[in-house]
Amino acid sequence: MKETNLKNKEKKEREKEAREREARSSNGHLFTSLTVSSTTLCSSCNRSITAKEALSCPACNVTIHNRCRDSLASCAKMKQRQQKLAMARSSSALQNVALRTKTPMMKERPSSAIYPSDSLRQSLLGSRRVRSGLSLAKSVSTNNIEGLSLSHLSLCFTGLRILSQSTESLNFRNRTLSMESLTDDGEWWWSPLLEKLQVEGSCIQADSWSLAVEPNFLQTLHKDIIKQQDVIYELIQTEFHHVRTLRIMEGVYRQGMLDEVMLEAGVVHTIFPCLDQLLELHSSFLSELLNRRKEGLMEGSSTNFTVRSIGDLLLRQFSGQLADDMKKLYSEFCSRHPKAVKLYKEVFARDRRLQQFIRRVCRGPLLRRHGVQECILLVTQRITKYPVLIKRILDNTKGSEEVQALRQALQLLKELISSVDQEVLELDRTRRLQEIQARMDPRAQADVQGGGVFRGGELLRRRLLHEGSLHWKVQGQSSRMKDVQVLLMSDILVFLQEKDQKFTFASLDKSPVVSLNNLIVRDIANQERGMYLISASTPPEMYELHFSSKDDRRTWMTRIQQAASRLQHPEIHRNQRQPGAQR
Numbered sequence: 128m129k130e131t132n133l134k135n136k137e138k139k140e141r142e143k144e145a146r147e148r149e150a151r152s153s154n155g156h157l158f159t160s161l162t163v164s165s166t167t168l169c170s171s172c173n174r175s176i177t178a179k180e181a182l183s184c185p186a187c188n189v190t191i192h193n194r195c196r197d198s199l200a201s202c203a204k205m206k207q208r209q210q211k212l213a214m215a216r217s218s219s220a221l222q223n224v225a226l227r228t229k230t231p232m233m234k235e236r237p238s239s240a241i242y243p244s245d246s247l248r249q250s251l252l253g254s255r256r257v258r259s260g261l262s263l264a265k266s267v268s269t270n271n272i273e274g275l276s277l278s279h280l281s282l283c284f285t286g287l288r289i290l291s292q293s294t295e296s297l298n299f300r301n302r303t304l305s306m307e308s309l310t311d312d313g314e315w316w317w318s319p320l321l322e323k324l325q326v327e328g329s330c331i332q333a334d335s336w337s338l339a340v341e342p343n344f345l346q347t348l349h350k351d352i353i354k355q356q357d358v359i360y361e362l363i364q365t366e367f368h369h370v371r372t373l374r375i376m377e378g379v380y381r382q383g384m385l386d387e388v389m390l391e392a393g394v395v396h397t398i399f400p401c402l403d404q405l406l407e408l409h410s411s412f413l414s415e416l417l418n419r420r421k422e423g424l425m426e427g428s429s430t431n432f433t434v435r436s437i438g439d440l441l442l443r444q445f446s447g448q449l450a451d452d453m454k455k456l457y458s459e460f461c462s463r464h465p466k467a468v469k470l471y472k473e474v475f476a477r478d479r480r481l482q483q484f485i486r487r488v489c490r491g492p493l494l495r496r497h498g499v500q501e502c503i504l505l506v507t508q509r510i511t512k513y514p515v516l517i518k519r520i521l522d523n524t525k526g527s528e529e530v531q532a533l534r535q536a537l538q539l540l541k542e543l544i545s546s547v548d549q550e551v552l553e554l555d556r557t558r559r560l561q562e563i564q565a566r567m568d569p570r571a572q573a574d575v576q577g578g579g580v581f582r583g584g585e586l587l588r589r590r591l592l593h594e595g596s597l598h599w600k601v602q603g604q605s606s607r608m609k610d611v612q613v614l615l616m617s618d619i620l621v622f623l624q625e626k627d628q629k630f631t632f633a634s635l636d637k638s639p640v641v642s643l644n645n646l647i648v649r650d651i652a653n654q655e656r657g658m659y660l661i662s663a664s665t666p667p668e669m670y671e672l673h674f675s676s677k678d679d680r681r682t683w684m685t686r687i688q689q690a691a692s693r694l695q696h697p698e699i700h701r702n703q704r705q706p707g708a709q710r
Contacts, residue, residue, distance in 0.1 A: 438532025
């Protein structure tokens with residue numbers, strides 16, 4: 128009994144050691160815990176390390192926080208060892224090939240028995256798919272190939288062709304590149320991007336400006352300046368994070384979907400609309416912010432800085448052509464957001480290659496919190512984060528010129544966001560109107576009072592202002608209620624009925640198309656959910672409508688009255704919109 132307990136205890140200890148060893152390894156580093164002094168700084172975030180959370184990699188001699196291990200670049204020493212080992216293995220393999228070529232009278236075998244198809248050979252030697260699920264025979268193990276450059280791979284495959292002429296020939300068990308057979312965690316795919324981003328963002332890795340500068344320098348500044356610089360630093364840092372998100376979308380997901388998963392370009396563009404333009408816009412803005420930080424560096428220091436002014440930069444970013452570009456791009460991206468997510472889910476559900484690719488690349492620390500849907504959502508939210516940051520900078524800024532510039536930039540930004548919201552709403556309404564028109568019975572038409580016929584195709588010539596389901600009370604002995612779909616257009620009201628997934632004009636006791644010209648809107652006495660519409664036709668007609676709630680009725684009354692007023696007095700509404708259009 129004691130012996131069994133002892134064995135179980137030893138087994139648990141071994142499993143615990145294995146888990147700890149696995150937890151301490153990251154990006155090629157093999158971390159060990161150690162005791163450090165209070166002055167030791169983290170190699171990743173440059174902050175002091177306490178003894179409890181210190182880790183060290185003996186290979187490259189870096190010391191970091193426990194929480195910073197996933198953000199550290201790959202171990203340089205480990206990469207060098209792997210490259211040297213790979214070189215040695217390739218040299219050994221080529222020496223064996225040279226010895227075997229001296230054997231006389233070797234019978235030539237057909238190339239079809241040696242190589243797979245031409246397309247597969249091209250993919251092996253000419254793309255990043257060299258690390259695929261190929262199984263070679265006893266002569267050369269796949270472990271000997273891993274880590275070699277393309278030039279070394281070419282030499283190895285040349286040697287392998289000669290080697291395959293012997294009895295130990297190459298055996299390709301699978302001629303297709305199965306991404307599922309890859310044993311790596313996708314690091315080869317995102318690691319270069321991570322390293323590039325770490326270099327570019329090395330100056331803003333600290334959690335705040337107060338932690339990024341030296342304590343002695345911090346003590347020389349007033350608390351208002353410290354608060355202001357903290358917010359400016361946050362603006363720069365969050366802009367860097369936004370550019371990082373866009374680069375992940377472009378360099379990992381979009382490129383991977385095109386090159387690895389081989390999705391159609393149209394599908395990928397629908398999932399990531401106007402991505403290149405957004406990346407260019409925000410990369411330029413980030414570059415200007417980082418230059419402003421560089422200009423504020425203290426003489427002889429690479430960490431101590433103060434951004435003396437930022438209002439002019441923000442004013443330039445949120446006005447003129449840049450503001451127009453931002454409005455256009457975010458209107459398009461945000462309006463396509465639901466369709467992009469829906470399409471991605473549909474493709475992911477049916478495409479096994481996409482599932483394998485996403486699972487592989489998302490194992491890495493960079494993409495663990497940046498899935499496709501999360502990235503798309505983060506982009507749609509970015510423009511709404513600027514006003515809060517600018518307002519906080521303004522609250523901690525003194526000086527008339529800088530304050531004036533910040534106030535003006537904040538006002539322009541609010542107008543920009545309002546314009547984007549309105550543009551997104553208009554695009555959504557246009558798409559909805561197209562959906563309704565597509566579901567209209569092609570034979571449907573409605574008689575209009577005063578003569579004439581209204582057909583479904585005429586809907587697209589107008590703007591949809593509001594839409595909803597409500598009840599139309601039919602006059603007569605029964606006085607029954609009919610469910611109708613009502614479209615408030617720029618100059619008319621249209622009443623539709625739905626049957627068998629098709630729309631047709633409501634065939635009731637009055638015309639289903641009502642002009643807004645001189646239309647009168649009235650409450651119904653003692654009916655908080657009812658409303659009368661009185662048309663100006665000859666003879667006048669009265670429509671009795673009922674809504675699901677009092678608020679719903681109020682909304683409809685307001686929208687109809689505004690549309691009728693806009694139709695009767697277009698010059699007033701044009702003048703009201705003119706200042707915003709000029710800006």
